[in-house]
Amino acid sequence: MRIGTVAKRSGLSTRTIDYYTQMGLLSFERSASNYRLYPESVLETLKEIQLLKDRRMTLDEIKVLMDMKPVSSPALQEVKEEIAHLQEKILSLKEELSEAAPEERHMIKEEIQLKMIPLLQLMTTLLS
Template structure:
């Protein structure tokens, strides 16, 4: 179990932010005999999940709902890996878009069509 200061130090967040997340119901804790809030070791994973969900433009209320759904501990690590891959691909797409600024509209359409078709094939595996 970790005290709020330890969670802040390990996560790089302020104690105030952790306190806010706790009050919003995003983080579970227990009270010690001395009335300190004690967070489980997996609180750092929860904070990473919150950070990622915020990056997906979810509100804290939406995140609170999402956090209530139990995650499959075997699946979640793969989800984070896929999310990282998506992030890398988004960066590559931005680079490609910058490189295509001087490309003709017809060529752009062909490239986007090819990318879209490949993406559809990949996404079908997840549906």
């Protein structure tokens, strides 16, 4: 699909898509008339870039991450899917917390903190 279509379907400007392309974040092919043609998968790539930007990663950091050779492991894929699902739930909970009463907000935060300790310990063990 051409850059205009990608822009319309992704909600991004053509300038942003062009910039991401120049950085090497988006792959494309050239048409016979020299237009850039993006694969359908570019929309998922753009969602991933936005998710990483929402985590406060720079475009240079995102580029390094995207250039890394993917590891094919079913367990790793499952963990990645669970992390993505958890991120969605956390964003949803964050919205709920903004509307919750202060006491309820405090109780929820306390409960999350208690549940995070074993998870953080497990992640630290995994990554060391």
